[in-house]
Amino acid sequence: MLHLVGLGLNTGDIPESSLKLCKKCDTYVDNYTSLVSDEYQEWLKKELGKDLHMIGRSSLEEEVGMLLEKAKSGDIAVLVAGDPLIATTHKIIFIEAKKKNVAIAVHHAASILSTLIGESGLDFYRFGSPCTIASWSQDYKPVSFYETIQRNVQGNLHTVVFLDYDNQKRSSMSITEAVRIMFEAEKHYKKWLVYDDMKVVVLHRMAFGDQKKLFLTIKEAAHLDLSPGPSALVYPAKITDIEKEVMQSMY
């Protein structure tokens, strides 16, 4: 059987039940789709009392065939950052497993989506669909995330804005880079959603001991000097009085 095991957000966030499970599995860490820190890897080795196989140089998708083959005769655990099944890659595994008639079990863990929504202090029911600001390259400069924000604003809904994961830098895009792209998107769409005085929520290093939550203008965000680590934004709709009160107590 193949076990997709969520590691949660920070070192030690793996559920106790999953940790027990991994002790009896041949254990692989997916360090390609997202980041499992060196510290967390060391912690896992120590807790499990064994070495881990790393999936890092080639993508998890390339390794699926080998993993499924092994899962036919034994228990294989694939450890992934956050909660599994959010990444498309992890769903692709199901399709391949079905073809090969290999059973998969999913073991959930703390999720960045739920964490961002909760930590923002904004009302859970007022979040529209999320979007991601993708990294720009010479030939590819996507701005369609703006359309998601626009649709949500029209419905008076908040937007979780994920920032692209940069596998080479081994972190997410910085807030300053994200804001730069937001201004570029504004130039493209011109719907007056991104302007200096607009206030956004910055959520930095969530679930780490030194996490930072800021509610500040986009102009201020453009010059933020944050420590390395994963960041995300929330683009809020109209904030209600109760949301304001909660935010003031949580930030």
Add this chain to the structure above:
Amino acid sequence: MLHLVGLGLNTGDIPESSLKLCKKCDTYVDNYTSLVSDEYQEWLKKELGKDLHMIGRSSLEEEVGMLLEKAKSGDIAVLVAGDPLIATTHKIIFIEAKKKNVAIAVHHAASILSTLIGESGLDFYRFGSPCTIASWSQDYKPVSFYETIQRNVQGNLHTVVFLDYDNQKRSSMSITEAVRIMFEAEKHYKKWLVYDDMKVVVLHRMAFGDQKKLFLTIKEAAHLDLSPGPSALVYPAKITDIEKEVMQSMY
């Protein structure tokens, strides 16, 4: 300090780091806002090697003053089902804590929102805002959840439909009851969103060993005979080919 500690979805889902933390805390279980099973409580007692204080008869909100008072001089852990901060109750604690100048730390865990989105097999980015079907009483028959589904359908977005938690039955509303209320809502709004042949996703006992995922017509859902346990629905927008393929491999 007051620690809000998520327990995740099923027995043993507490993150390893949180389990360690609870060993040095005076530990309370919030069994009022949502359900922490007897089995999970017994498991926690055994793992922690101590008794747990239960918050069950009166609501967590009524107990906040006492908990914060204790948190001034020691480490207090409040254990909650799922991921903290989704429930409004847990945010209210922040407001009270701010007034009393007591620090709060949140320890995230597997979340039902992320689990439902992931397990549905539907595209993460295509979920609009969620809604809850509330229980009906003689005097209170809310149907406004229908408006959320309607807005999402108009934007071709999926909807996570939570079912009200029934503290007395210690479970969620049943799927059959939910479907009954959906048909009542249809009579009220008449937007042709709820009809016999419409297909919905039923997610039952997620993260439990015997979880069930079904993609069936509302008419079939109306007569579903499921074992006790938490259920939820996803009301899908137009399902894409890739989503279909993923669903076929995951259900």
